Amino acid sequence: MRIGELATRTGVSVRALRYYEEQNLLTSQRSPSGQRQYPDSAVDRVQLIQQLYAAGLPSKSIAELLPCVVNGEATPELLDRLSAEQDRIDSRIGDLVSARDRLGTVIAAATANWRTGQRCRLQ
Amino acid sequence: MRIGELATRTGVSVRALRYYEEQNLLTSQRSPSGQRQYPDSAVDRVQLIQQLYAAGLPSKSIAELLPCVVNGEATPELLDRLSAEQDRIDSRIGDLVSARDRLGTVIAAATANWRTGQRCRLQ
DNA sequence: CTAAAACCTGACGCTGACGTCAGAGGCAAG
């Protein structure tokens, strides 16, 4: 498929796809006239890239880890990188959970105040 | 206390503190000569700001929500904003969990391959 | 009293993941 179709099928902009190629996250065959050609598997690949971006990895890290993730070409070094990233993600999750809980406390207190007193003061 | 002490006590740079004030996240009294003066409570305030940043909220949202979080001045509108942010955080957590699990799968498979075969191929 | 350290206000720089525009070529339909 061409780049436009890949874009609509993944929900990612054409610009972003070209950017991924520039960052060596995604490769393409070229037609004689120079247009990019993608196999169907590119859809999954793009979604994987999106998932790793969503996990907070910068494109450089993704570029380093993708060969392992996609092809299973793992060296002990790459495995260390992978679990280091996993730890980073875990601690990010911890941050998010505590932030969400804090908001939860605030919401509960403010809602209670709202129902009882109209005028709100925490504590 | 002055801005340098607040910076060291919170682990946040002086520049960042001034930026927070610029974004209306943090206020200060000024000494006659114009230097910023903070009460002890500013330490907690800054840590709260950091926590909300870590949760992925942009400063504009933080500025809107802080009056509610700090003073409990909640309108139904603000309460809606708060739970909307909570939902956003929850879905971010979901993204992170699935990304971490994906890495976990990769690590397990690659490790197994590494131990059994030296040459790695997933699936 | 003086030198160093801390503080002030601009204001420009930086990074990442794209958006956007320009100018030009490619391709299926009528």
Next chain:
DNA sequence: CTTGCCTCTGACGTCAGCGTCAGGTTTTAG
């Protein structure tokens, strides 16, 4: 053939959360 959409390669714009430098005042230590 030409109209209209898709694609191409630069290359500059954007935005947030600061870093950093300049040039000047204030506070503190000796």
